[in-house]
Amino acid sequence: MSWRSDNPHLTGNFAPVGTEIDSERLEVLEGAIPEGLAGAYIRNGPNPRYQPSSYNYPLEGDGMLHAVSFENGIARYRNRYVRTRSFEIEDLAGHAVFGGLMSPSPVDAKYLGPDDDPENPFKASAFVSVMQHGDHLLALGEGEPAWEIGPDLETRGPWMAGTGSPILMGAHNRVHPVTGDLFALNYDLMSPTVTIHHIGRDGRLRRSFDVGLAAPSMIHDFVLTERYLVLLIGPAVFDLQKMMEGGSFIQWRGDLGTRIAVVPLDGGKPRWFEAEAFFVFHFANGFERSSEIVIDYVRHQKLYFGYGERNSEPPRLHRLVLDTTSGRIREQPWFEKVVEFPRIDERRTSVSNRYIFAPTLTETLTGGNGASGTFNCLLRVDTETGDISAHDFGNRIAGEAVFIPHGNGETAGWLATYVYDPETDGSELVLLDAGRISDEPVLRLRLPQRVPQGLHGAWVPA
Numbered sequence: 001m002s003w004r005s006d007n008p009h010l011t012g013n014f015a016p017v018g019t020e021i022d023s024e025r026l027e028v029l030e031g032a033i034p035e036g037l038a039g040a041y042i043r044n045g046p047n048p049r050y051q052p053s054s055y056n057y058p059l060e061g062d063g064m065l066h067a068v069s070f071e072n073g074i075a076r077y078r079n080r081y082v083r084t085r086s087f088e089i090e091d092l093a094g095h096a097v098f099g100g101l102m103s104p105s106p107v108d109a110k111y112l113g114p115d116d117d118p119e120n121p122f123k124a125s126a127f128v129s130v131m132q133h134g135d136h137l138l139a140l141g142e143g144e145p146a147w148e149i150g151p152d153l154e155t156r157g158p159w160m161a162g163t164g165s166p167i168l169m170g171a172h173n174r175v176h177p178v179t180g181d182l183f184a185l186n187y188d189l190m191s192p193t194v195t196i197h198h199i200g201r202d203g204r205l206r207r208s209f210d211v212g213l214a215a216p217s218m219i220h221d222f223v224l225t226e227r228y229l230v231l232l233i234g235p236a237v238f239d240l241q242k243m244m245e246g247g248s249f250i251q252w253r254g255d256l257g258t259r260i261a262v263v264p265l266d267g268g269k270p271r272w273f274e275a276e277a278f279f280v281f282h283f284a285n286g287f288e289r290s291s292e293i294v295i296d297y298v299r300h301q302k303l304y305f306g307y308g309e310r311n312s313e314p315p316r317l318h319r320l321v322l323d324t325t326s327g328r329i330r331e332q333p334w335f336e337k338v339v340e341f342p343r344i345d346e347r348r349t350s351v352s353n354r355y356i357f358a359p360t361l362t363e364t365l366t367g368g369n370g371a372s373g374t375f376n377c378l379l380r381v382d383t384e385t386g387d388i389s390a391h392d393f394g395n396r397i398a399g400e401a402v403f404i405p406h407g408n409g410e411t412a413g414w415l416a417t418y419v420y421d422p423e424t425d426g427s428e429l430v431l432l433d434a435g436r437i438s439d440e441p442v443l444r445l446r447l448p449q450r451v452p453q454g455l456h457g458a459w460v461p462a
């Protein structure tokens with residue numbers, strides 16, 4: 001990059017990379033490429049191209065996809081920016097023209113085209129996650145169009161889902177276990193509503209409906225069960241007035257508590273439940289158990305953004321059980337370790353799962369820069385026995401692990417993650433055996449460039 005920043009979320013392995021490259025044959029450092037492995041591990045993350053006027057991880061940046069694909073025993077690497085409309089506008093300007101989510105600023109009209117909204121101060125850059133639905137590979141941000149990505153990671157354009165206009169949706173969307181339909185969510189920065197999209201397995205929008213909220217709220221993820229969509233609405237509220245007065249656009253309104261909506265999938269009237277204030281970015285899974293809804297999630301006691309503000313209580317993996325008959329909520333942590341980015345074998349989404357895979361931070365990491373969102377150890381939590389097994393990467397930094405199924409059962413598969421070594425300033429792709437995660441890796445591949453710390457990934461079978 002032609003610029004530097006001393007923001008910890010823009011230095012070390014959080015620093016963006018500026019080159020888009022293709023590497024045809026990755027070097028195997030350890031283990032072997034599993035026989036028959038065919039597909040791609042693709043991960044998205046914020047990678048600001050131009051020096052931003054302000055930067056709040058993980059809310060801003062340009063999307064960049066990093067993919068390692070496997071075919072006939074050979075692994076290739078490719079990375080590409082997600083070329084959203086916001087990216088094109090800044091590409092034309094040659095510098096950052098949008099402010100951040102906390103400090104939005106209108107864009108000079110000379111950089112805008114006839115279809116651009118001159119009143120929109122928010123960048124929409126699809127840097128948070130990536131998913132496949134049917135034949136569609138989508139790069140996703142929050143409250144913005146999903147961007148359809150081609151097989152060579154080229155950005156094709158906003159996804160219309162069979163309609164005449166882009167579908168606005170969030171980063172985390174879930175596929176129904178029986179019908180294969182996609183449920184997607186879009187919250188609004190200005191109005192107290194959240195829109196649910198029901199998209200068929202054929203990739204065409206079936207219907208959209210709104211759920212009313214107490215205030216415009218950030219809702220990053222949700223739970224899908226066989227019959228319900230469950231929203232946990234923490235009091236992270238968008239407040240334009242506060243921003244105009246010099247405050248933050250996002251306000252923590254603990255007095256509102258956390259409200260839980262159980263929404264029938266047909267758009268019927270939601271049932272509401274009240275809880276004390278907490279925030280959720282990510283759910284591991286949720287499912288129905290007779291009249292209960294069981295939810296495993298990462299609990300943040302409060303929401304902080306930006307460097308310098310630290311969560312006094314680190315995020316932890318919790319289980320919440322909602323009795324829909326009595327309205328009673330049972331709540332407890334699985335353990336005391338800090339975790340985020342939980343994933344499961346996605347074949348168990350919305351039905352009961354046994355295992356949760358989540359990164360944590362241990363004392364063996366000595367070379368990080370202390371920025372939040374840094375992890376060096378992967379945990380496997382057995383929700384039947386409470387047992388935890390771990391793969392500690394030592395002085396190397398890892399991220400979210402994506403489950404690659406291989407056979408039947410929740411331990412039949414591999415866990416894929418990018419791993420960064422602060423001593424060599426280099427990155428690897430590592431595969432662990434989901435059944436024996438403490439063992440030496442099944443595979444370590446040397447990557448041709450550093451892969452910055454990112455957010456969410458997906459396995460896309462060939």
Ligand SMILES: [Fe+2]
Binds near residue numbers: 128172220
């Ligand atoms: Fe996320």
